[in-house]
Each structure stands twice: as C-alpha cells, then as structure tokens.
Amino acid sequence: MIKKFIHQFASPKTYLYQVDRFYSYIFLFSIITYIISITWGLLYTPEDFVQGNSYRIIYLHVPASFLSQSLYIAMAISSVTYLIWRVKLAAYLVIAIAPIGAMTTFIALISGSIWGIPTWGTWWQWDARITSTLILFIMYLGLISLHNSFSNHEKADKLLSWLVIVGAINIPIIKKSVDWWSTLHQSASITLTDKPSIDPVMLYPLIGSITGFFGLVICLVLLSSKYQIFIREKNKSWVKDYV
Amino acid sequence: MNPIRKRRVFSILFVLLFSVSGISLILYSLNSNLDYFFTPTELKDRNIPSEKRIKVGGMVLSGSVERASSKISFIITDYENSVKVVYEGIVPDLFKEDSGVVVLGVLRNKTIYAEEVLAKHDENYMPPNIEMNNDN
Numbered sequence: 001m002i003k004k005f006i007h008q009f010a011s012p013k014t015y016l017y018q019v020d021r022f023y024s025y026i027f028l029f030s031i032i033t034y035i036i037s038i039t040w041g042l043l044y045t046p047e048d049f050v051q052g053n054s055y056r057i058i059y060l061h062v063p064a065s066f067l068s069q070s071l072y073i074a075m076a077i078s079s080v081t082y083l084i085w086r087v088k089l090a091a092y093l094v095i096a097i098a099p100i101g102a103m104t105t106f107i108a109l110i111s112g113s114i115w116g117i118p119t120w121g122t123w124w125q126w127d128a129r130i131t132s133t134l135i136l137f138i139m140y141l142g143l144i145s146l147h148n149s150f151s152n153h154e155k156a157d158k159l160l161s162w163l164v165i166v167g168a169i170n171i172p173i174i175k176k177s178v179d180w181w182s183t184l185h186q187s188a189s190i191t192l193t194d195k196p197s198i199d200p201v202m203l204y205p206l207i208g209s210i211t212g213f214f215g216l217v218i219c220l221v222l223l224s225s226k227y228q229i230f231i232r233e234k235n236k237s238w239v240k241d242y243v
Numbered sequence: 244m245n246p247i248r249k250r251r252v253f254s255i256l257f258v259l260l261f262s263v264s265g266i267s268l269i270l271y272s273l274n275s276n277l278d279y280f281f282t283p284t285e286l287k288d289r290n291i292p293s294e295k296r297i298k299v300g301g302m303v304l305s306g307s308v309e310r311a312s313s314k315i316s317f318i319i320t321d322y323e324n325s326v327k328v329v330y331e332g333i334v335p336d337l338f339k340e341d342s343g344v345v346v347l348g349v350l351r352n353k354t355i356y357a358e359e360v361l362a363k364h365d366e367n368y369m370p371p372n373i374e375m376n377n378d379n
Contacts, residue, residue: 045370046370046371047371048368049369049370049371050339050364055368080255083251083255084248084251118335118337119335119362119364120337120361120364121335121338121360121361122359125361126279127279128277128278128279162258165255165259166258166259169262169263169266173266173270181275181277181278182278182280182282182300183279184279184280184300184345184361184363186363186364186365186366187366188366189366197366197367197368198366198367198368198369199368199370202368202369202370
C-alpha cells in the first residue's frame with residue numbers, strides 16, 4: 001500500500017494537483033506565523049545586554065542559515081532517491097531547490113555581514129564558519145550553471161545528483177566548524193542537547209520566525225518544482241489540459 | 244530490492260565513503276591551520292618568529308585595559324597564559340573587559356602590536372535586566 005502511495009505521489013501529475021490543493025494553506029499559515037514572529041521579535045522583545053538592538057538581525061539570519069543547510073540536505077535526499085529509484089520527480093526537485101538554496105545562503109551571508117560590522121568590527125573574515133558557508137553558496141551556483149550547460153536533461157540530472165551527494169560533506173563541516181576550530185563566529189545558541197543560551201523571551205519569536213520562514217521557503221520550492229514540471233513535461237497531454 | 248538498485252545503493256555508498264575519507268584526510272592534515280586565531284597558550288608553545296603577522300584571541304583580562312589618548316593596551320588571556328596587546332585606533336563597541344577579542348598584529352618582545360582589533364561575541368543572548376539580576 002505504501003509502495004502504491006509513493007508511486008502515485010511520485011507521478012508529476014498527482015504531485016501537481018496535490019501541491020495546488022495544499023499550497024494556499026501552507027502559504028497562509030507561514031505568512032501569518034512569519035509576520036507575527038518578526039513583529040514580535042523586532043518590536044516587542046527587549047534589547048540584548050551587550051549587543052543592544054543589533055542582535056535583532058538573528059530573526060532573519062538564523063532562519064536563512066538554517067534553511068540554506070536544510071535545503072541542501074533536501075537536495076541530497078532527492079538526489080539519492082533519483083539515483084536509486086530513477087524517480088523523475090526527485091530529479092525535478094533537485095534542480096528546483098538549487099536556486100532557492102542559493103538565495104537563502106545569500107541572505108545568510110549578507111545578514112551576517114551586516115551584523116558583523118557593529119558586533120565584530122568587520123564585515124568579512126576568513127574564519128571556518130563564514131568560509132564554509134561561502135563555499136556552500138558557490139556550490140549552489142555551480143550546480144545550477146552545470147545543469148543549465150547540458151542540453152540533454154537526463155544526463156544533467158544524473159551528473160547533478162552525483163555532485164550534490166559529494167558536496168553534502170560540506171554540510172556537517174559548516175555545522176561543526178565552530179566546534180572543531182577556533183572561529184570568530186560564535187558557537188550555536190540553540191542545540192538539541194543543551195538548554196538554549198538565548199533567553200526565552202528572545203527564543204520564542206526566533207522559533208516562530210524559523211517556522212514561518214521555513215514554510216515560505218517550502219512554498220517557493222513548490223512553485224519552483226511546478227515550473228520544472230511544466231518545462232520538462234511540456235509535451236504531455238495532461239500538462240496541456242492543466243494549463 | 245532488485246539487484247540493479249542494490250548496485251546503485253552500493254555505488255552511492257562507495258562514492259560517499261571515498262569523498263568523506265578524502266575530505267577528512269585534507270582537514271586532518273590542515274588541522275590547526277584552519278584555526279582563525281591562536282590562543283595565548285598556543286602562542287607560548289609554538290615558536291612564532293617576530294615580525295610575522297598573526298591573530299591571537301581570548302578574553303580581555305579584567306582591569307588590564309589602559310587608555311592614553313588614541314592608544315589602548317590590554318592583556319588577552321585564556322586563563323592559563325596571557326599576552327599583552329598594544330593598539331592605536333578605535334576598538335569595536337563590543338570591546339570590553341571580560342569579553343572575547345581577536346587581534347591581528349605582530350609579536351615583538353612578548354607584546355603584540357596590533358593592526359586590527361575585533362570583538363568576538365559569545366552565544367549568550369539575554370535582556371539587560373536579567374544580567375543585572377545575575378550580578379546581584
């Protein structure tokens with residue numbers, strides 16, 4: 001039964017209709033969560049005891065950094081699915097996620113630089129966390145341009161998936177960089193094992209903004225994957241019916 | 244699982260294993276070269292030639308900051324060893340005693356003549372009134 005369900009869902013047609021069914025709910029939930037959390041975080045939380053108001057950029061920086069890594073993991077899972085089971089939808093997802101991953105990584109880098117000026121006294125330093133995040137950004141751009149450089153889509157999908165899997169090594173490096181080496185970037189404030197070192201009044205809006213941002217990015221991924229399906233299946237009759 | 248898929252799983256694992264071990268070897272051999280700064284203890288243990296530009300990081304020892312016009316001097320400590328820093332210029336707003344700092348400069352007569360002073364923020368975020376309560 002599970003197998004049948006997966007097979008059905010993995011067909012681009014079913015996927016498209018399911019996306020249309022749930023899209024507006026996901027979008028509504030995430031935009032409301034995001035606006036409430038951002039307003040709460042920017043206007044109704046106290047200042048930080050050393051950073052003053054400049055700490056508030058975490059309500060953008062942390063969700064963006066979190067998503068930049070999560071999206072890569074999603075790409076890697078899709079790549080494995082494509083390479084083993086040859087699910088076409090998984091290949092569409094890999095290339096659909098890449099530009100959105102590049103975008104979130106870009107937001108993370110820029111917001112971190114803006115925060116760095118008042119906090120560290122510099123906007124860029126070649127420390128392990130910052131450099132590995134820059135590598136992630138360049139990897140996203142490289143993967144996109146690699147895929148675009150092929151005229152044969154299937155070949156491009158296969159090569160892209162292999163490269164995504166190899167590049168996935170960078171994710172644990174980014175995550176652990178602040179623990180393995182001495183870095184200018186501080187270590188994580190929120191971990192699964194310890195009590196968060198960020199006060200609850202600042203933590204709750206942060207969790208809300210991560211949830212909202214996550215949902216909004218999911219919406220972008222859904223739209224982007226729809227776009228990929230249209231391009232790749234444009235000759236199918238059901239696509240013509242749909243459009 | 245059918246044999247073709249099994250083979251694909253193995254080839255993915257194989258590629259992963261190879262690239263992970265490759266990267267780990269590179270990172271292992273680079274080891275401390277990837278560190279952004281030396282701690283005062285590492286500075287003492289290694290023979291760093293004078294006039295070489297290095298980065299040293301640690302905590303600003305409380306009571307060690309001395310200011311004279313635009314010059315500032317302070318001691319960086321990791322609570323085991325410490326090193327004196329002399330700097331001329333403006334320090335970041337977050338620079339203060341008992342908080343993290345990273346300096347770039349040259350080592351001369353056990354003193355660092357800094358060109359750049361950066362504040363290092365830690366992972367703690369809290370409102371000001373809570374910190375006051377902790378002090379009392």
